[in-house]
Amino acid sequence: MNTESLAVSYSFLRKTSLFRGTTEEELPDLLECLAPVYRDYTKNEWILRQGEDVSSVGMVLSGRVQIVEEDFWGNRHILADAWPGDLFAESYAFLPGELLRVSVIAAEPTRVMLLESRRMVQVCSNACRFHSRLVQNVLAEAARKNLALTRKLSHMSKRTTREKLFSYLSSQSLAAGTDVFEIPFNRQQLADFLCVDRSAMSNELCKMRDEGLLSFERNNFHLKSKMEL
Amino acid sequence: MNTESLAVSYSFLRKTSLFRGTTEEELPDLLECLAPVYRDYTKNEWILRQGEDVSSVGMVLSGRVQIVEEDFWGNRHILADAWPGDLFAESYAFLPGELLRVSVIAAEPTRVMLLESRRMVQVCSNACRFHSRLVQNVLAEAARKNLALTRKLSHMSKRTTREKLFSYLSSQSLAAGTDVFEIPFNRQQLADFLCVDRSAMSNELCKMRDEGLLSFERNNFHLKSKMEL
DNA sequence: ACGAATACGTTGCAAAAACAACGCAATAAA
DNA sequence: TTTATTGCGTTGTTTTTGCAACGTATTCGT
Secondary structure, three states: OEOOOOOOOHHHHOOOOOOOOOOOOHHHHHHHHHOOEEEEEOOOOEEEOOOOOOOEEEEEEEOOEEEEEEOOOOOEEEEEEEOOOOEEOHHHHOOOOOOOOOEEEEOOOEEEEEEEHHHHHOOOOOOHHHHHHHHHHHHHHHHHHHHHHHHHHHHHOOOOHHHHHHHHHHHHHHHHOOOEEEOOOOHHHHHHHHOOOHHHHHHHHHHHHHOOOEEEEOOEEEEOOHHHO | OEOOOOOOOHHHHOOOOOOOOOOOOHHHHHHHHHOOEEEEEOOOOEEEOOOOOOOEEEEEEEOOEEEEEEOOOOOEEEEEEEOOOOEEOHHHHOOOOOOOOOEEEEOOOEEEEEEEHHHHHOOOOOOHHHHHHHHHHHHHHHHHHHHHHHHHHHHHOOOOHHHHHHHHHHHHHHHHOOOEEEOOOOHHHHHHHHOOOHHHHHHHHHHHHHOOOEEEEOOEEEEOOHHHO
């Protein structure tokens, strides 16, 4: 692990969810105020280990990291990838005393930026309005993630594949505002998202179609209301 | 719905997750700066409706509200209760343009406080350091919720009841730091949490015990490591 | 001490899901 | 054009689950 402090491209940062909306001119001041720490890791090097108490938000600048979980028996599960611009450990950083339940490892040679959460929310005489933007972005990201998790959970909490499908499709339909809509998944991806078997799901989908509850072609669906039955 | 603006007890507010850590003296200034709107609702009166675009965080002051979801066919599901001190619609409030996918209804005669999210993150000449505390609290709550959802999801994404149990118990064991630990659920609550049938779960648990993978008595569990097998 | 309520395990059966294997059409690559 | 590859549906078999019903020990209220 190398801790040289090299420059980051402002244009790159301004595209990230964290710094979105900051102007070219205020970004340098903001960065100075945040006092980021830059670190370089080789492939397969640990960035954060399960059990640590972190107080900084991480951002991938280049390369790629994996969020992994080791269970009681030492089995390792990959929970997520983080690509350039993505944050990691952000939930833990804002919860002092909460120990990491996951580890973060560099999947490739990777450079990251660490931002102390304290500095992100703290008052700072000269950069308050930049902080305000930063806080808005962090809150919006947390909120977005929260809603996505809540929605996924509401589908997955259904007992049968049919109910999971209805829950998901109903949600998509309401989001689209019409009973005819397109989904962003193919069958395998939808099955993975709902945590069910693809063929079983495909089967159920066709049964539902045969019963007249809906119709579809590829990713295009049409939910039938009670009126149409 | 009544919009009288009556006082709130400071001692009550200081116990809520949102205002935790504020001092008795700074709270009045902070409240003035936040310009809360107070509203009273009768039983079964809608507070927020699906499809609305909210920009304020709600807090229940007295009574109780329910977060409900209406699906494509009009079936109503109760997603959660919010009690005095609890927030609602907080994820939506920080996402401008994101339309409510749930409704909020008063389950009893209820008084709520609405706080514009803009005012919570905005710079304000005289109360910056109070805002800093508020922002910390909001972020910490979002982070806490996020972690809880992620963990629950990681259990629920397992295919079989046995795997769900292992995922949950392993997580509890790691949190406790020992292989002997207590869980905060009885069997029915655990089954509800993992979204499986109680009797099927009980059955699986006993099979796992008979196979020597773990032992338990009531809420006390002991996970056996590979060494012990 | 008594009956009621609760928590938990157990069993059998029917329903549903996972799994594996295969066929077919559409698309992409050679 | 021919040959892989991908996406999707279909079928049959095995495993797992949900569901309903019941037995028993423990707790609780009176």
